[in-house]
Amino acid sequence: MTKTPTSTTTDEFLTPPLAEQVDAVTRRYAEAFGNPPQWVVAAPGRVNLIGEHTDYNAGFVFPLAIERYTVIAAGRPLRIAASDAIRVHSTLFDETAEFSLANLEPDRRDWTSYLRGAFAGCLERGLHPGTLDLLVDSNVPQGGGLSSSAALEVATATLIEAVTGRTLDPVDKARLAQRAEHVYAGMPCGIMDQFSSALGAAGKLLLIDCRTEIAELIPLDDPAIAVLVINSNVKHELTGSEYPERRAQCEQSARLLGVASLRDVTPAQLEAQRSRLDPLLYRRAHHVVGEIERTTRAAAALQAGDWPLVGELMYASHQSLRDDFEVSCPELDALVEAARDVGEAGGVIGARMTGGGFGGCIVALVRAGREREIADRIGAAYRARSGIEATAFVTKPARGAHIIKA
Secondary structure, three states: OEEOOOOOOHHHHOOOOHHHHHHHHHHHHHHHHOOOOOEEEEEEEEEEOOOOOOHHHOOEEOEEEEEEEEEEEEEOOOOOOOOOEEEEEEOOOOEEEEEEOOEOOOOOOOOOHHHHHHHHHHHHOOOOOOOEEEEEEEOOOOOOOOOHHHHHHHHHHHHHHHHHOOOOOHHHHHHHHHHHHHHHOOOOOOOHHHHHHHHOEOOEEEEEEOOOOEEEEEEOOOOOEEEEEEEEEEEOOOOOOHHHHHHHHHHHHHHHHOOOOHHHOOHHHHHHOHHHOOHHHHHHHHHHHHHHHHHHHHHHHHHHOOHHHHHHHHHHHHHHHHHOOOOOOHHHHHHHHHHHHHOHHHOEEEEEEEOOOOEEEEEEEEEOOOHHHHHHHHHHHHHHHHOOOOEEEEEOOOOOOEEEEO
């Protein structure tokens, strides 16, 4: 288990304006490369309100883009460089790396994998950016289940759009970024993360049908409701096979049930055919089938303003992820239990783990105006139980990937 570095500064609780981040990135680019950038783009992370481990089962997910962005500034090198040379500096790692568009090395695994994969997808689609210097900055929490990798992939593809003057269909851009993660980072993720970053909209959640790849924009426009994200600042270092293993278990369950995906199974059908699955596979399928139903119900309840039902479904989702899918951990459980202890009287509507699991963040819907008080109460309870300092921030649904300077 690793504990990620934390800061207790209160400024991190509120969303830093994107314009401030862009100004800082522009200055850092000039310092690093000696001239101002010609192009600047941004792509957000995301938090999933409900619908976990359903995207690769052709189900529904219900995320929102968050007001935390990966920003990339780019320009042509001042010094003569090979026509296919890419040089990239990461402010996060304070490190500069290089690669060639002529040999993008899909088997190389490092922090540039996500960029190289996005460049590969763009080249396959006829977008040839030529030699570039890049500076990458991100305030999407790393390793917190908030899709920092998808933000980097989508930002890279958006940058190449800006450089080439070509526009990709947003859904195709999401697919391109997803393939980058599959091939270049070795992670067989579903479509949700990249879809959220590419298609996010201010003030809207996305109810994404991962079978048809169609997103319905659902307004979150009740001024009395806020989204609170709390990072456990823990990531359990497991074997690395847990995510692919869960996916394979879902696919095996679908085969044994005689369907293309678990999306095609209703709760009643699963119970009727339970004998076809061993106890482990039944639990995995039980989570997915139930979570798909919870997600569509939560979207309808949110639209109707039925906040108690939304909260009930969020808690049920966490319980299922903990017991049936077994991707939670004691720290996430402690945060959700602390949120539940604060309860509706204290301003908490519902809470659950979010992301792939084994650490990272919880997401809570809370009463606006009480966000900091709620975060402090949950943080104090978590600290008492774990000895770890949680980090919280509040967000609204944010704009998806876009070009800032071209």
